[in-house]
Amino acid sequence: MSQTSFDASARLLEQVNDAIAQRKPLRIQGGGSKSHLGRVLTGELLDTREHRGIVTYDPTELVVTVRTGTPLAELEQTLDEQGQLLACEPPHLGTDATVGGMVAAGLSGPRRPWAGSVRDFVLGTRVITGQGKHLRFGGEVMKNVAGYDLSRLMAGSFGCLGVVTEVSLKVLPKPRAVANLRLELDLSQALQKLAQWGQQPLPISAACHDGEYLHLRLEGGEGSVAAARDRLGCETIGLDFWEDLREQRLSFFSDKRPLWRVSLPNNTPPLLLPGAQLVDWGGAQRWLKSEAPAEDIRSVVSHAGGHATCYETCDSPFQPLPAALMRYHRQLKAQLDPHGIFNPGRMYAEI
Amino acid sequence: MNILYDERVDGALPKVDKTALLAELRERLPDLDILHQEEDLKPYECDGLSAYRTTPMLVVLPERVEQVEQLLKLCHEHQVPVVARGAGTGLSGGALPLEQGILLVMARFNRILEVNPSGRFARVQPGVRNLAISQAAAPFDLYYAPDPSSQIACSIGGNVAENAGGVHCLKYGLTVHNLLKVDILTVEGERLTLGSDALDSPGFDLLALFTGSEGMLGVITEVTVKLLPKPQVAKVLLAAFDSVEKAGRAVGDIIAAGIIPGGLEMMDNLAIRAAEDFIHAGYPVDAEAILLCELDGVEADVHDDCERVRQVLETAGATEVRLARDEAERVRFWAGRKNAFPAVGRISPDYYCMDGTIPRRELPGVLRGITELSAEYGLRVANVFHAGDGNMHPLILFDANQPGELERAEALGGKILELCVAVGGSITGEHGVGREKINQMCAQFNADELTLFHGVKAAFDATGLLNPGKNIPTLHRCAEFGAMHVHHGQMPFPELERF
Ligand SMILES: Cc1cc2nc3c(=O)[nH]c(=O)nc-3n(C[C@H](O)[C@H](O)[C@@H](O)COP(=O)(O)OP(=O)(O)OC[C@H]3O[C@@H](n4cnc5c(N)ncnc54)[C@H](O)[C@@H]3O)c2cc1C
Ligand SMILES: Cc1cc2nc3c(=O)[nH]c(=O)nc-3n(C[C@H](O)[C@H](O)[C@H](O)COP(=O)(O)OP(=O)(O)OC[C@H]3O[C@@H](n4cnc5c(N)ncnc54)[C@H](O)[C@@H]3O)c2cc1C
Numbered sequence: 001m002s003q004t005s006f007d008a009s010a011r012l013l014e015q016v017n018d019a020i021a022q023r024k025p026l027r028i029q030g031g032g033s034k035s036h037l038g039r040v041l042t043g044e045l046l047d048t049r050e051h052r053g054i055v056t057y058d059p060t061e062l063v064v065t066v067r068t069g070t071p072l073a074e075l076e077q078t079l080d081e082q083g084q085l086l087a088c089e090p091p092h093l094g095t096d097a098t099v100g101g102m103v104a105a106g107l108s109g110p111r112r113p114w115a116g117s118v119r120d121f122v123l124g125t126r127v128i129t130g131q132g133k134h135l136r137f138g139g140e141v142m143k144n145v146a147g148y149d150l151s152r153l154m155a156g157s158f159g160c161l162g163v164v165t166e167v168s169l170k171v172l173p174k175p176r177a178v179a180n181l182r183l184e185l186d187l188s189q190a191l192q193k194l195a196q197w198g199q200q201p202l203p204i205s206a207a208c209h210d211g212e213y214l215h216l217r218l219e220g221g222e223g224s225v226a227a228a229r230d231r232l233g234c235e236t237i238g239l240d241f242w243e244d245l246r247e248q249r250l251s252f253f254s255d256k257r258p259l260w261r262v263s264l265p266n267n268t269p270p271l272l273l274p275g276a277q278l279v280d281w282g283g284a285q286r287w288l289k290s291e292a293p294a295e296d297i298r299s300v301v302s303h304a305g306g307h308a309t310c311y312e313t314c315d316s317p318f319q320p321l322p323a324a325l326m327r328y329h330r331q332l333k334a335q336l337d338p339h340g341i342f343n344p345g346r347m348y349a350e351i
Numbered sequence: 352m353n354i355l356y357d358e359r360v361d362g363a364l365p366k367v368d369k370t371a372l373l374a375e376l377r378e379r380l381p382d383l384d385i386l387h388q389e390e391d392l393k394p395y396e397c398d399g400l401s402a403y404r405t406t407p408m409l410v411v412l413p414e415r416v417e418q419v420e421q422l423l424k425l426c427h428e429h430q431v432p433v434v435a436r437g438a439g440t441g442l443s444g445g446a447l448p449l450e451q452g453i454l455l456v457m458a459r460f461n462r463i464l465e466v467n468p469s470g471r472f473a474r475v476q477p478g479v480r481n482l483a484i485s486q487a488a489a490p491f492d493l494y495y496a497p498d499p500s501s502q503i504a505c506s507i508g509g510n511v512a513e514n515a516g517g518v519h520c521l522k523y524g525l526t527v528h529n530l531l532k533v534d535i536l537t538v539e540g541e542r543l544t545l546g547s548d549a550l551d552s553p554g555f556d557l558l559a560l561f562t563g564s565e566g567m568l569g570v571i572t573e574v575t576v577k578l579l580p581k582p583q584v585a586k587v588l589l590a591a592f593d594s595v596e597k598a599g600r601a602v603g604d605i606i607a608a609g610i611i612p613g614g615l616e617m618m619d620n621l622a623i624r625a626a627e628d629f630i631h632a633g634y635p636v637d638a639e640a641i642l643l644c645e646l647d648g649v650e651a652d653v654h655d656d657c658e659r660v661r662q663v664l665e666t667a668g669a670t671e672v673r674l675a676r677d678e679a680e681r682v683r684f685w686a687g688r689k690n691a692f693p694a695v696g697r698i699s700p701d702y703y704c705m706d707g708t709i710p711r712r713e714l715p716g717v718l719r720g721i722t723e724l725s726a727e728y729g730l731r732v733a734n735v736f737h738a739g740d741g742n743m744h745p746l747i748l749f750d751a752n753q754p755g756e757l758e759r760a761e762a763l764g765g766k767i768l769e770l771c772v773a774v775g776g777s778i779t780g781e782h783g784v785g786r787e788k789i790n791q792m793c794a795q796f797n798a799d800e801l802t803l804f805h806g807v808k809a810a811f812d813a814t815g816l817l818n819p820g821k822n823i824p825t826l827h828r829c830a831e832f833g834a835m836h837v838h839h840g841q842m843p844f845p846e847l848e849r850f
Contacts, residue, residue: 336803
């Protein structure tokens with residue numbers, strides 16, 4: 001893989017300042033791998049991919065600082081060479097994913113309930129703001145509570161609050177041992193088991209029910225993984241399953257009906273929704289293939305204390321916010337992006 | 352360097368008529384407990400940072416959310432500043448009151464509303480003490496991971512406001528990593544829920560933004576925290592070193608070996624001696640530094656990791672490595688560390704606790720810098736810190752009865768924090784900016800960054816009534832007191848008028 005390094009922040013800053021001067025919106029794009037997420041955008045393209053390379057990486061600090069146009073695969077390879085990883089297991093959804101897109105989309109993979117989300121690993125950022133300034137927030141240290149935590153706010157904001165040019169991420173050592181198991185259990189039995197196991201110090205790091213089987217991944221030291229495998233006593237299978245799940249390559253995802261991501265409290269019982277379901281995150285994330293109207297899906301999901309995101313082109317892919325909360329979203333957007341140039345409307349029409 | 356509110360540089364405050372306000376509060380909120388007499392207000396004039404005191408105009412002690420809601424609406428209507436307070440253990444003056452403001456004490460919100468073992472969460476009121484959550488979860492073999500040393504006293508609301516951390520942070524994260532949801536009231540008395548019972552929620556991550564915002568963006572009225580299964584076993588190793596540098600390097604070596612300890616703490620000779628005199632933990636008092644390394648988890652893994660860490664420590668030049676023989680010795684090893692602050696309090700009339708963070712690799716250089724500064728200012732410094740996450744707590748020893756010593760201690764503290772910033776660290780890792788580090792914020796952030804912070808504040812509190820003067824300095828303050836560096840002969844903020 002070609003590992004190039006180039007600081008294009010001056011060019012990006014100039015483009016943002018031009019956009020501010022002309023009051024013309026920008027459409028921030030990394031690899032475009034997540035362009036099916038969110039609302040359709042117009043606006044001039046701001047391409048981050050030239051701005052790339054790892055700025056600093058000291059494995060003993062457990063921190064890497066990287067320019068946001070860097071391909072995610074390149075970052076992961078560098079970490080892998082040092083026996084480390086991004087514990088949030090971000091989905092690539094294609095070969096072009098960038099680090100900026102990963103942070104802005106804030107999507108995490110199967111390890112998320114046990115290890116944390118993308119935002120949990122963000123320590124610092126550099127951001128081009130709606131005032132046309134290139135600023136630094138947070139840093140490269142594990143603990144930093146000076147000022148407001150704008151870095152973690154950037155995670156999952158879909159580029160609506162500024163252009164992230166650099167990000168410092170906490171990384172972790174790769175687990176020493178991994179095992180993959182499969183148990184034949186129906187969904188409600190599986191959810192019950194998971195609730196029990198969740199209260200015990202078991203080295204589970206992924207749990208997905210595919211309709212037929214409960215798939216479990218164990219990660220930790222050799223001793224704990226071996227002991228848990230013996231105790232749970234079930235069939236051992238290959239590891240590809242988790243990457244296929246993360247990248248939405250399992251056959252479940254080839255169903256032609258629209259794809260929904262449903263986020264729920266982890267102890268929610270099986271949810272009655274029209275269509276096919278795949279349960280990930282030990283029950284806290286459920287994928288749904290369904291043609292049911294958005295309102296119907298959302299009313300069932302909200303009732304259970306969760307929310308639903310549509311992974312298709314539609315008018316309201318993200319669950320609408322209560323009016324009071326939307327007001328504070330608009331006020332925050334107005335402060336950080338007063339001229340409304342960053343991905344306006346990508347998340348919600350109002351921001 | 353006085354850090355009390357100064358309208359000249361911190362901005363003008365609304366003028367409030369105490370008598371009229373008291374009368375209206377009594378009429379509109381007849382069942383609200385209000386303190387207004389000098390002797391009742393005294394106990395609230397400072398938080399854990401007792402060097403600075405201001406008597407609040409009024410103290411209110413609500414018990415129900417509706418009271419807080421009505422109070423905030425009324426204060427907003429009349430433009431009365433409000434400062435929220437939890438248990439008052441903050442060490443940076445975050446809950447320091449205002450003469451012209453109401454101190455809103457949330458301590459009576461002390462109920463645990465729900466412990467849900469299958470959902471692995473607990474729903475609690477903000478005044479619940481940190482340790483009480485783990486105690487309530489203990490029957491289910493669950494616990495709440497963030498463990499500030501003040502955990503027997505501090506409130507979960509204060510923990511959210513400060514994004515508090517403790518010994519477990521390196522492995523289990525800060526408060527922000529262990530929250531699902533907070534209910535807040537905005538300064539306008541509007542109820543909002545940030546986060547949800549699920550692992551994420553739609554929209555911007557306001558839960559992350561709110562955590563650590565020091566009571567500036569809203570009042571926390573309920574908190575839902577994650578609970579974790581209690582680790583099966585925990586073992587602790589104590590390693591002695593004949594140089595602080597070697598101990599510092601050993602910290603990096605442990606991480607490089609792929610091990611994330613449950614706790615990794617370091618103490619220097621002055622702190623070791625003070626703690627040993629006080630607690631009799633069995634520390635080697637001749638060591639220049641000791642490391643305490645706790646490994647927790649499943650039995651087999653902990654056993655293996657102990658052996659690995661022992662080898663790393665020996666290779667790094669430890670003069671002695673001890674594994675706590677039993678639970679009693681493990682508890683004793685930790686008792687020395689956990690009581691290091693009061694122990695230092697016994698060897699000096701006063702001490703001033705700093706809270707800077709640095710990249711771990713800078714540890715030896717920064718410790719050298721602190722030694723030099725200590726000599727320069729003629730004050731002893733004891734070092735106790737969360738070595739695993741680079742969070743230092745230099746304790747500056749002084750005597751407030753000696754004229755000028757408090758000022759010297761403050762000046763030395765400021766220099767230490769600036770040293771942390773210079774090596775890429777931060778002026779606060781867990782205690783917050785509050786009022787104490789308001790001037791050092793000018794060293795860590797430039798004028799544009801501070802301006803954006805003020806923008807975030809304005810998005811939630813346009814008239815600046817919640818905890819005015821805390822957390823983010825005005826540019827006027829930076830121009831006058833800030834540790835701003837003169838760059839190419841240019842004064843910072845040339846556009847601002849000088850005083
Ligand atoms: C349904 C739909 C169809 C579309 N079809 C087309 C099309 O056919 N042709 C076309 O040209 N465009 C199309 N777009 C618009 C465009 O592809 C996306 O909006 C573009 O922003 C996606 O790049 P990406 O974010 O997916 O890249 P990713 O790198 O995957 O980024 C994901 C998210 O992060 C944001 N982001 C990425 N990097 C940064 C950064 N450094 N700082 C801040 N935010 C960042 C992006 O704006 C986006 O919100 C479409 C959009 C949608 C919603
Ligand atoms: C001996 C000692 C050891 C300590 N060790 C640690 C440590 O290891 N780690 C650590 O992180 N801290 C530590 N601290 C600092 C302190 O305990 C923490 O900052 C704690 O989180 C403060 O909680 P509190 O309830 O006492 O808050 P307070 O001191 O009452 O308030 C602190 C801030 O929170 C705001 N606040 C409080 N309640 C609310 C609410 N309901 N809504 C909105 N804002 C609110 C206040 O306005 C103020 O800005 C220590 C303190 C002491 C005295």
